[in-house]
Amino acid sequence: MPEESLDHINFDKLNEKAISSPLVKHIYTADPSAHYYNGKIYIYPSHDIDAGEAFDDLGSHFAMEDYHVLSMDSIDGPAVDHGIALHVKDVPWAERQMWAPDAAYKGGKYYLFFPAKAHDGIFRIGVAVSDSPTGPFTPQPQAIKNSFSIDPAVFEDEDGSFYMYFGGLWGGQLQRWRNGSFNGKEPESPTAHLPNDDEMALMPKIAKMTDDLLEFAEKPKDALIIDENGNPLLAGDIKRRFFEAAWLHKYKGKYYFSYSTGDTHFICFAVGDNPYGPFTYKGRILEPVVGWTTHHSICKVDEKWYLFYHDSSLSKGVTHLRCIKVAEIEHLSDGTIKTLKPYRD
Numbered sequence: 001m002p003e004e005s006l007d008h009i010n011f012d013k014l015n016e017k018a019i020s021s022p023l024v025k026h027i028y029t030a031d032p033s034a035h036y037y038n039g040k041i042y043i044y045p046s047h048d049i050d051a052g053e054a055f056d057d058l059g060s061h062f063a064m065e066d067y068h069v070l071s072m073d074s075i076d077g078p079a080v081d082h083g084i085a086l087h088v089k090d091v092p093w094a095e096r097q098m099w100a101p102d103a104a105y106k107g108g109k110y111y112l113f114f115p116a117k118a119h120d121g122i123f124r125i126g127v128a129v130s131d132s133p134t135g136p137f138t139p140q141p142q143a144i145k146n147s148f149s150i151d152p153a154v155f156e157d158e159d160g161s162f163y164m165y166f167g168g169l170w171g172g173q174l175q176r177w178r179n180g181s182f183n184g185k186e187p188e189s190p191t192a193h194l195p196n197d198d199e200m201a202l203m204p205k206i207a208k209m210t211d212d213l214l215e216f217a218e219k220p221k222d223a224l225i226i227d228e229n230g231n232p233l234l235a236g237d238i239k240r241r242f243f244e245a246a247w248l249h250k251y252k253g254k255y256y257f258s259y260s261t262g263d264t265h266f267i268c269f270a271v272g273d274n275p276y277g278p279f280t281y282k283g284r285i286l287e288p289v290v291g292w293t294t295h296h297s298i299c300k301v302d303e304k305w306y307l308f309y310h311d312s313s314l315s316k317g318v319t320h321l322r323c324i325k326v327a328e329i330e331h332l333s334d335g336t337i338k339t340l341k342p343y344r345d
């Protein structure tokens with residue numbers, strides 16, 4: 001992930017114009033997956049650190065080691081840090097890069113889903129279980145069978161079925177799984193193995209979860225994102241195609257799949273009639289933030305809908321030292337979502 005020069009930005013001015021402030025400032029946080037459990041908001045973010053790794057386009061400098069869970073009694077209240085919920089050293093199969101997690105609740109247990117690079121350098125997705133929403137979480141000894149790539153988002157449908165959406169390009173390795181198994185051929189470059197611009201874009205993956213939420217109940221499938229004419233988005237359509245940061249929420253019976261476009265820095269959404277899609281591209285939820293990455297979740301709290309997102313304002317633009325924020329979003333009567341600008345003009 002390349003660094004863009006932020007020398008021209010006056011961060012004092014930017015923070016005055018920001019539509020929201022960091023939810024916590026004592027640690028760096030990113031990729032916030034928010035859930036509303038028993039009248040309280042729980043946020044499952046990445047915990048950013050500077051581990052001294054060199055910057056590269058594969059995101060090696062995102063060298064996170066653990067997760068902290070945050071909670072809020074109300075959307076305007078302070079966010080409380082509950083400390084380390086899971087550390088990479090306690091996950092037998094994982095070696096490094098604890099990237100964007102998500103959580104789910106079922107039958108009195110809380111499940112933390114997380115991607116990490118295994119000892120062979122391949123990203124897998126694991127699950128860890130706790131009796132408490134804030135952990136500590138006990139990891140399963142192995143990653144989820146047939147899991148790969150990054151950014152798990154687990155959605156519970158109204159019939160009690162759970163589905164995981166996942167995937168991410170470049171450092172997230174999705175392009176190396178195009179033929180169903182990991183393409184270990186060199187080069188380890190972010191753009192090698194990607195489809196050509198006029199080919200179908202790589203699509204996010206979906207798999208139904210088993211009843212115990214510990215495994216996939218089926219082989220992951222493509223969750224297609226299509227354009228207004230019903231055609232799958234193309235790889236060259238970089239302002240609309242999926243890159244990473246999958247999320248799914250349901251609104252008025254429709255399935256809203258939202259995601260980051262990565263190198264064009266938008267959070268976009270597409271709407272479908274069932275959890276598997278296809279999802280028709282509808283527009284943007286969030287314009288670019290300061291920092292290369294953008295990643296979000298959408299959560300309903302007391303009949304209002306909120307976008308949890310991040311930027312790099314707290315670190316004055318250091319891409320891998322981010323801070324999570326929250327802003328209300330509006331579903332419009334035509335089924336779209338009003339686009340948010342993270343900073344006022």
Ligand code: FUB
Nearest residue numbers: 062099100244245293295
């Ligand atoms: O936090 C590491 C990676 O950056 C996430 O997995 C991506 O979605 C991006 O936010």
